[in-house]
């Protein structure tokens with residue numbers, strides 16, 4: 419069994435590793451770190467000194483972070499479980515709140531629902547649980563398994579049959595409620611298939627809501643800009659919100675007939691609500707500068723408590739525009755975060771909450 423020095427791992431949507439690596443180099447600034455792509459959707463950074471402010475390492479194109487991960491080896495599942503528990507037992511002793519355990523394999527990062535090594539992963543998760551329960555019963559009882567916000571997250575990446583990367587890090591509350599590391603295995607939200615959805619884009623909004631760990635409450639008021647054919651409006655309705663949907667084109671029929679949906683055939687950039695609403699969501703296809711103007715209006719005039727707004731790019735992602743959007747949201751008094759989700763194409767999602 420061998421052990422390496424800590425390395426930070428980051429996951430991303432596959433095909434966006436280059437963008438993530440450039441962002442990580444920017445996060446490092448003058449620090450002499452080594453950034454390397456290990457696998458599809460998996461990037462490592464070696465040389466990050468201990469005690470770094472975690473949210474300095476929150477690049478838009480990372481889906482998940484495994485801070486201070488260590489590699490352990492073992493030929494059997496039990497050997498691996500023993501090596502994992504040796505690393506995590508002491509830090510979990512002092513945990514003062516709920517914690518969670520995520521065990522995953524690299525192929526999951528490509529969205530593979532039946533990845534190779536899935537059985538070994540499940541056996542390993544069970545073996546870690548059994549062993550930990552045996553020697554640290556009090557800590558084991560505080561495991562939350564999936565719901566609520568963890569204060570500490572144990573992540574075990576079964577890298578190959580005989581190697582695991584293990585991270586056991588405190589979770590930091592982000593500006594938009596959820597945590598970093600995010601409390602979702604590999605940063606990949608589990609989204610139920612919705613066969614009745616008029617567009618697959620509903621997945622992008624579900625990912626943003628899962629990242630924020632906040633969903634519309636029953637009866638909350640939401641505005642959906644650029645709503646046609648209605649994928650996002652349907653998500654908002656399924657969570658119970660009443661929706662003002664704005665587009666030049668109508669929505670699909672079942673949403674046009676829904677009495678909790680008011681459709682407005684209008685220019686989404688000019689349309690304003692009669693009074694501030696709980697949610698603004700926007701999936702308008704437009705140049706980034708127009709989205710920045712939209713942010714200025716909606717955040718500047720405090721027209722919504724929470725915002726989920728997409729910015730789309732032609733060619734390379736424009737990091738200056740992303741930074742500008744975040745700065746404008748913060749200047750208007752919102753906590754803000756930007757993310758490139760698994761279901762995002764050449765686009766990112768701003769999430770914001772009024773402070």
Ligand SMILES: C[S@@+](CC[C@H](N)C(=O)[O-])C[C@H]1O[C@@H](n2cnc3c(N)ncnc32)[C@H](O)[C@@H]1O
Nearest residue numbers: 617619644646647648649650665666685686701
């Ligand atoms: C990507 S689609 C939205 C898909 C939608 N979120 C869904 O899940 O079904 C973008 C929409 O923005 C609308 N749009 C673009 N510019 C607009 C504008 N200035 N005013 C109103 N709608 C606009 C387009 O008509 C189009 O329906």
